[in-house]
Amino acid sequence: MTSALVYDRGLTRADYIVLKNLENDIAQRRDGHSDAKVDNDWDHVSSESRTEPQQSEETDSAAKDIALLKSMRNPADAHFEPTIFVSIDDLPSRLPKSVNKLLLQPFISWARKTARYETDVVFIVHLILYFTTSVPSAILLFRNFNLLHGILHVIMQAYYVGTYTLMMHQHIHQRGVLSKKYATFDKLFPYITDPLMGHTWNSYYYHHVKHHHVEGNGPDDLSSTVRYQRDDIFHFLHYVGRFFCLIWLDLPMYFARKGRWGVAMRAAGCEFGTYLFYYTMATFVNKKATIFVYIIPFLLLRLGLMAGNWGQHAFVDPDEPDSDYRSSITLVDVASNRFCFNDGYHTSHHLNPRRHWRDHPIHFLEQRNTYGKEAAILFHNIDFLMITYRLMVKDYDTLAKCMVPLGAQADLTMEGRVEFLKRLTRKFSEEDIRKKFKKQASPASVRVSNLLKQASTSAQKSATQDAETRREPFELNITEDAPTVDQVQTILEYVGQSGAAQVVKGARDDKDALKKFKENKENLLRPLTVDWSNGKAIAGDNESEILKLLNAQK
CATH class of the missing domain: 3.40.30 (Glutaredoxin)
Structure with missing residues (x-):
C-alpha cells in the first residue's frame, strides 16, 4: 500500500522533522484504521477525507518539533540559528572554537544587522560570493575573451542560478533582502547581477508578483498549465516555446487588458531595455563575451523557469482547480529546500506569498491536517524539474513512490496513487474552464x-x-x-x-x-x-x- 520514506542525508533539519512527523501521522492513521481496506477510488477517498474529523490534539512530539523550529527562527530565543550557508547546518559547531570566535561570530553579528531579517545571513554570504566571482569573471571576459573561460563561466552561473533566483524570489516578495540602512544598494544590485544570471531587469517581479500571484495558475495566467495535457511532451514544448517567443508581448498586453497601463509600460520598458543592453554590449563592447555572459544564461534560465513552473502546477484538481491546495504541490527535497530557500513549500507560498522562507515548514507542520483535508499533494525525494521529466516520460510509478500521502490518501494503493495523479494532469477544455473557475478573487x-x-x-x-x-x-x-x-x-x-x-x-x-x-x-x-x-x-x-x-x- 505504501513505500518507505527516503531520508536523504542532505535534507535540512526542518525537512527531516517534517518527514518524521508525516511518517508518524501515517502510522497513527493505520493504527486507527486497522480494519480499513485499501482503496483505488480517489472520489471515495477524497469524500472520506473531507468528512473526517480534524485531529483534536497535536502529539507531544509534533508540538515540541514546532516549538523547536519556531525557537530556531526567533532571534530573541537562545536556540536561534541564522542560516549562514545553504549547504551546512549549524556551522559554528563544526569549526574550531578559535575560528568561530575570532572570525565567524563577528561576521555573523555584522551580517545579522545588514540583512533584512536576522535569519538571512546566507543572503549576505551569497551577495559577497556573486560580487567576488560572477562580476569579476564577466569583466575579465569582456576585457579579454577566452573560450575556455567563457564555458567555465557559464557552468559557474548555471550552478549559481537556482539559489540566486530564489534569493531574488525573497527580494521581490519582501521588497528587499537588506536592512533599510542599505536600501540604495538593495535596489541597485539586481541591475548588475540579474542579467548575469539570465534575468531581464524587473521582469521576474512583474511576471511573478504582479501577474502570477494575482491569477494563481488560473486561465488568465500567462504561465498557466490548465490548458495543457501535463504529461505530453508536445504540449510542454508548446508551453515553453510560447513563453520564449511571446512573453515580451504577452506580459505588457496582459496588464493593458487589466487597465494597468502604467505597469504595462514599465514591464515592456524593462524587458526591451535589457534587450537593448544586450545589443549594445554585443555591438560596441564584445560580441563573444555577451553571448557567454548574458545570452546563454538568459536562454537557460527561461527554460528552467518554465520547466520548474510546469512541475509546480502540473497536478490540478479537476473539481476545484482554483484551490491553492489543489493546484500547487509541496516538496520535501534537498534541491528545492536546502539550496533554494524552501521553494518546495509551494502551496504554503501561494497561500501567503509574503510568508518568510524559514516559516514554510512551521506553517506546514501546524496546518498539515488542513492540507490532508483539502487533498493537497506532497512529494519527497524529487524536485520540480525531475517531476516535469517524469511526466514527460509518463513515469507515474516513480511519482507514486515519491508521493507522501496526507490524510485519507494513505488509503490508496500504489495503483490508486497512479490513477489519482493521472487524473490531475488532464487538460481542461474551454468548457471546463468556464464551469470550474470562479471569478478571480482579489x-x-x-x-x-x-x-x-x-x-x-x-x-x-x-x-x-x-x-x-x-x-x-x-x-x-x-x-x-x-x-x-x-x-x-x-x-x-x-x-x-x-x-x-x-x-x-x-x-x-x-x-x-x-x-x-x-x-x-x-x-x-x-x-x-x-x-x-x-x-x-x-x-x-x-x-x-x-x-x-x-x-x-x-
Missing part, C-alpha cells in the same frame, strides 16, 4: 480567506495550549455572494461613519454608501470580515485587526 480576499481558514482549523484543536491562549471554535462562512441591503446597513453600523468609504467605493457616509450599493452591488469593497455575534466588522486585509477580532472570541 489577492486581499484570498489572504483573508486563508487566514480565517487557518484560524478556524486551529480553533478546532485543543493542542497543547492552555486556556488563556486557546481560541474557542467559531462557525466560518466564506461567501462570494453580495450581502443583502439589510446586511450592508448592519455592517455600516459596525464600522461607523468613518468606515463607510472602506465598505462601499466612494461613499461619503452611511446613507451615501447604501445608495451606491443599491445602484450597483459591485461598489462593495472586498474583503469584509464580519463577526455577527459580537457586532464587529473589519474592511480590507488588515491581518492584525482580524487576529484581534478572532482573539476576542476566547
Whole structure:
C-alpha cells in the first residue's frame, strides 16, 4: 500500500522533522484504521477525507518539533540559528572554537544587522560570493575573451542560478533582502547581477508578483498549465516555446487588458531595455563575451523557469482547480529546500506569498491536517524539474513512490496513487474552464480567506495550549455572494461613519454608501470580515485587526 520514506542525508533539519512527523501521522492513521481496506477510488477517498474529523490534539512530539523550529527562527530565543550557508547546518559547531570566535561570530553579528531579517545571513554570504566571482569573471571576459573561460563561466552561473533566483524570489516578495540602512544598494544590485544570471531587469517581479500571484495558475495566467495535457511532451514544448517567443508581448498586453497601463509600460520598458543592453554590449563592447555572459544564461534560465513552473502546477484538481491546495504541490527535497530557500513549500507560498522562507515548514507542520483535508499533494525525494521529466516520460510509478500521502490518501494503493495523479494532469477544455473557475478573487480576499481558514482549523484543536491562549471554535462562512441591503446597513453600523468609504467605493457616509450599493452591488469593497455575534466588522486585509477580532472570541 505504501513505500518507505527516503531520508536523504542532505535534507535540512526542518525537512527531516517534517518527514518524521508525516511518517508518524501515517502510522497513527493505520493504527486507527486497522480494519480499513485499501482503496483505488480517489472520489471515495477524497469524500472520506473531507468528512473526517480534524485531529483534536497535536502529539507531544509534533508540538515540541514546532516549538523547536519556531525557537530556531526567533532571534530573541537562545536556540536561534541564522542560516549562514545553504549547504551546512549549524556551522559554528563544526569549526574550531578559535575560528568561530575570532572570525565567524563577528561576521555573523555584522551580517545579522545588514540583512533584512536576522535569519538571512546566507543572503549576505551569497551577495559577497556573486560580487567576488560572477562580476569579476564577466569583466575579465569582456576585457579579454577566452573560450575556455567563457564555458567555465557559464557552468559557474548555471550552478549559481537556482539559489540566486530564489534569493531574488525573497527580494521581490519582501521588497528587499537588506536592512533599510542599505536600501540604495538593495535596489541597485539586481541591475548588475540579474542579467548575469539570465534575468531581464524587473521582469521576474512583474511576471511573478504582479501577474502570477494575482491569477494563481488560473486561465488568465500567462504561465498557466490548465490548458495543457501535463504529461505530453508536445504540449510542454508548446508551453515553453510560447513563453520564449511571446512573453515580451504577452506580459505588457496582459496588464493593458487589466487597465494597468502604467505597469504595462514599465514591464515592456524593462524587458526591451535589457534587450537593448544586450545589443549594445554585443555591438560596441564584445560580441563573444555577451553571448557567454548574458545570452546563454538568459536562454537557460527561461527554460528552467518554465520547466520548474510546469512541475509546480502540473497536478490540478479537476473539481476545484482554483484551490491553492489543489493546484500547487509541496516538496520535501534537498534541491528545492536546502539550496533554494524552501521553494518546495509551494502551496504554503501561494497561500501567503509574503510568508518568510524559514516559516514554510512551521506553517506546514501546524496546518498539515488542513492540507490532508483539502487533498493537497506532497512529494519527497524529487524536485520540480525531475517531476516535469517524469511526466514527460509518463513515469507515474516513480511519482507514486515519491508521493507522501496526507490524510485519507494513505488509503490508496500504489495503483490508486497512479490513477489519482493521472487524473490531475488532464487538460481542461474551454468548457471546463468556464464551469470550474470562479471569478478571480482579489489577492486581499484570498489572504483573508486563508487566514480565517487557518484560524478556524486551529480553533478546532485543543493542542497543547492552555486556556488563556486557546481560541474557542467559531462557525466560518466564506461567501462570494453580495450581502443583502439589510446586511450592508448592519455592517455600516459596525464600522461607523468613518468606515463607510472602506465598505462601499466612494461613499461619503452611511446613507451615501447604501445608495451606491443599491445602484450597483459591485461598489462593495472586498474583503469584509464580519463577526455577527459580537457586532464587529473589519474592511480590507488588515491581518492584525482580524487576529484581534478572532482573539476576542476566547
